[in-house]
Amino acid sequence: MFSKGFLTPFVTGVLGSAAFYTVFDKISHKSRVDPEKFDFLKVPEDSSVLEDTKKLEQARSILKYGAPSQGPYLRFYENHVLAYDQSKRTPIWVAEYLTKANVEGPANRKNVKFRPDPNVTVMYTAHNSDYLGSGWSRGHMSPAGDNKHSQEAMRESFYLSNVVPQDLQNNGGFWNRLEMYCRDLTKTYQSIIIISGPLILPQERNGKQIVEYEVIGKSQVSVPTHLFKVVLAESDSMPTKPLGVFIVPNKPIGFEHSLTEFQVELEELERVAGVTFLPKLDRKQVSDLCKVNGCKLMKKEKFQLYFITRKIQSSRSIKHLDKVWGELEENKLQPDEYMVNLYNSKREELMNVEKDKSNVTK
């Protein structure tokens, strides 16, 4: 599963860290605890307290029936790794490793549906019914567009463990453009490591800091106030690794706003999230992505042209095709040569299809 070349460096790092430390690993060479009789082997990395044998013996009584569990900390998928919050029914963070090769390919959304993650205990998972009619859209953390190389990876990205309730305009607009920007970085850098997730931040009210958030559906899925994205770019040839960290409000954000408005220091995000995101990264060799690369998202005109192009490609009738073409006029957009050619060839293709159809009915 992890034998793919592009995954190796990342996964090696993960496996080498806290994930698979057990009490046995940590203390067996120092104490005489029999791991066979020890029924709560999985503990956090910072288990130094248990190195004291007396305390460990005591813990065996205290945790006689097992240590309270919040489920596995790390969950592995073909193209992403995530930590899941069983209480909020959303991920805590979702990490991806992007290369040019895995953001392009034939995989598509057809016949792929959002569904509860079968790896999450049913009573702790979100369901489609929670989102339906809630007013919130299902926002990917590892986006479908990052998994174009593998239909299986794309299918897994639609598990609700990879999804948070997201404002629809934000999801299809600003956040979408941020995701496109990240994919675009693979043209400049060999690999991009991205960690995304939801935040529930306190708001000031009457001089007090109040945490307030909506929950949706029978499962009470938590609606985040903000979303974050950590973007680290690297190439073998480069001495520094450009890093950009962003905290974006979960609401509509128009084209007048630039990405840099939402940039924060990594430490700032770590403080509010309570998560150390890149513990093994030497922060001395980090540079500012927005100074190096600009952090410029697609402008309004280009963005509109982009999804009109997509609609032309997916048109299945001349009527629809011409309606989409009319959107150019409505929005006073100038199609480039590529679009004109695309329109003409698509029109011809559909002419033939519809002609065949009418012949069959005759």
Add this chain to the structure above:
DNA sequence: CGGTTCAGTGAT
């Protein structure tokens, strides 16, 4: 690209 909604169909 990112999504939702609604109508029709078939299975339990």
Add this chain to the structure above:
DNA sequence: ATCACTGAACCG
């Protein structure tokens, strides 16, 4: 009756 699945139409 209700749920799952699919396609068509819709939005920015």
